[in-house]
Amino acid sequence: MHWYMLTLVGKDQPGIVAQVSRALYEGGSNLGETSMVRLGDSFTIMMMVHYGQSGADLAALLRPVTDNLGLAVHLDPIPGVLHSGVPPEVCITVYGADRAGIVAQVTGALAQAGLNITDLSSTVAGSAAQPLYVMQIEGQASQGLAALEQAIAQATRDGIEVHLQSLDTLIG
Amino acid sequence: MAILPILTYPDPRLKQIAVPVSQFDAALAGLLADLEETMEAGPGGVGIAAPQVGHFCRIIVVDVSAKPKVENHGRLRLVNPEILQWEGLAVGREGCMSVPDYTGNVVRAERITVRAQDGTGQAVELTTSGYEARAIQHELDHLDGLLFLDRLVSRHNDLFRRKVYQGRKPAAAC
Numbered sequence: 001m002h003w004y005m006l007t008l009v010g011k012d013q014p015g016i017v018a019q020v021s022r023a024l025y026e027g028g029s030n031l032g033e034t035s036m037v038r039l040g041d042s043f044t045i046m047m048m049v050h051y052g053q054s055g056a057d058l059a060a061l062l063r064p065v066t067d068n069l070g071l072a073v074h075l076d077p078i079p080g081v082l083h084s085g086v087p088p089e090v091c092i093t094v095y096g097a098d099r100a101g102i103v104a105q106v107t108g109a110l111a112q113a114g115l116n117i118t119d120l121s122s123t124v125a126g127s128a129a130q131p132l133y134v135m136q137i138e139g140q141a142s143q144g145l146a147a148l149e150q151a152i153a154q155a156t157r158d159g160i161e162v163h164l165q166s167l168d169t170l171i172g
Numbered sequence: 173m174a175i176l177p178i179l180t181y182p183d184p185r186l187k188q189i190a191v192p193v194s195q196f197d198a199a200l201a202g203l204l205a206d207l208e209e210t211m212e213a214g215p216g217g218v219g220i221a222a223p224q225v226g227h228f229c230r231i232i233v234v235d236v237s238a239k240p241k242v243e244n245h246g247r248l249r250l251v252n253p254e255i256l257q258w259e260g261l262a263v264g265r266e267g268c269m270s271v272p273d274y275t276g277n278v279v280r281a282e283r284i285t286v287r288a289q290d291g292t293g294q295a296v297e298l299t300t301s302g303y304e305a306r307a308i309q310h311e312l313d314h315l316d317g318l319l320f321l322d323r324l325v326s327r328h329n330d331l332f333r334r335k336v337y338q339g340r341k342p343a344a345a346c
Contacts, residue, residue: 083273087265119327168239169265169275170303172219172310172320 003032003080004049004058010071012043019065024049027061032082037121048080087169088118088138090148096160098124098131106135106155106162113151114143138167173205175213176225178269186270187317190221190228193251196293200231204249204291207233214269219307221314224270232311234304242303250296253288253312255281257299264306266320276324280306 008020017036024031032048051058055075066073092115094106103122107115119138126132141148145166152162179186193200203222211220211233218239222231234248260282267275283301286308290296300308310320 085273085275087267087275167265168303169216169267170218170306170310171214171216171267171269172221172234172307172314 001050001052003078004051004055005076005078006045006047006049006058006062007074007076008045008066008071009042010066010069012038012041013069016043016069016071017045019069020045020062020071023062023065027058028052029058029061032080048078048082050080086118086140088167089140090115090138090145091165091167092137092139092148092152093163093165094122094133094135094137094155094160096133098126098133102133102160103135105158106160107137109151109155110137110139110148113147114141115148115151116140116142173209176206176210178210178214178224179226180270180272181319181321183270185226185228186223186314186319188223188228189317190223190230190315193229193231193289196251196289196291200251201291203227203229203231204233207231208235208247208249211235217269218303219311220269221311223314223317230315232308232315234307234311236304236307239303243301244304245298245300248298248308249291250286250288250308251291251293253286253308253315255284255309255312256287256297257285259283260301262302262306263325264303266306266310268310268320270314271319271321274321276320277327278306278310278320278323279325280309284308 021031029049029051032050034047036045049058055077059073059075062073096102117137117139120135122133122135124131125134148164152164155162207220207222207225210225211217218236219232219234222229230252232250232253235246236242236244237246258281261279262282263277263279265275266278282305284305285297285299287297
């Protein structure tokens with residue numbers, strides 16, 4: 001068995017997840033961790049797929065469904081590692097009037113301050129006339145919280161609203 | 173004293189409802205000591221419930237005193253605990269020794285008043301809030317066969333409002 005990272009992108013419509021996962025299941029593969037999310041009017045899928053044959057065989061197995069749904073397919077062999085999740089230590093929310101460079105500026109400062117991002121989602125909210133950029137980041141603070149707080153203070157001086165919250169995960 | 177093996181989901185026994193304790197004897201004292209030692213052995217564990225080690229009686233141990241800047245009552249050994257009152261709601265991230273490699277957001281009461289007995293059968297009552305209140309509620313759930321997985325809420329719906337207080341007064345006029 002081999003692990004593959006399967007990427008699928010296409011115009012959103014009902015039933016994509018059901019049809020793709022059914023084809024994979026009936027073809028003898030098994031799913032690991034996945035991320036499936038609507039971005040704009042596209043639906044995007046990234047999934048770890050455990051499968052006994054070649055990547056070409058996997059793509060062929062999916063072709064009836066991906067052709068039918070108009071999905072672009074990308075497939076990479078990967079070293080599949082499960083049960084290696086790292087619990088996030090911080091949640092950082094960012095928002096501001098949309099302009100080019102917010103993500104680069106904020107994540108650049110946070111990376112320098114030791115942030116290792118484990119999960120990030122962002123969207124353009126507001127209206128076409130007054131777009132608002134909203135971003136939610138989770139990650140690990142490899143240099144501690146104080147370093148991140150300093151980076152955030154600088155971003156805030158530059159006019160972006162950034163809020164950090166320590167995620168003290170309760171293990172019971 | 174012994175470190176007991178932790179049951180992990182999908183062990184069906186974790187879904188069992190635990191029975192009240194009626195004998196406050198040496199066996200109970202021994203189980204409490206084992207629970208404490210098992211909790212301390214778990215990485216970062218701040219609480220444990222008897223069903224997690226295969227004893228289906230209503231006993232929990234909670235100790236959040238190692239966490240910096242957290243209101244706490246020290247080591248709590250609570251037998252037959254019940255929540256008398258609660259107020260406020262807050263979202264927080266939880267994991268569980270019985271559910272390795274997963275954490276998720278759970279809504280809990282922000283402030284609770286708990287009545288229980290100690291290891292000798294003496295009645296105890298305490299009011300607590302925040303992290304310690306969350307830990308007690310997490311462990312109390314184990315006594316009723318509930319895991320934090322049964323209470324998961326979206327990882328993304330709590331943006332800007334991790335704390336939701338009930339009964340927040342609206343502005344007087346607008």
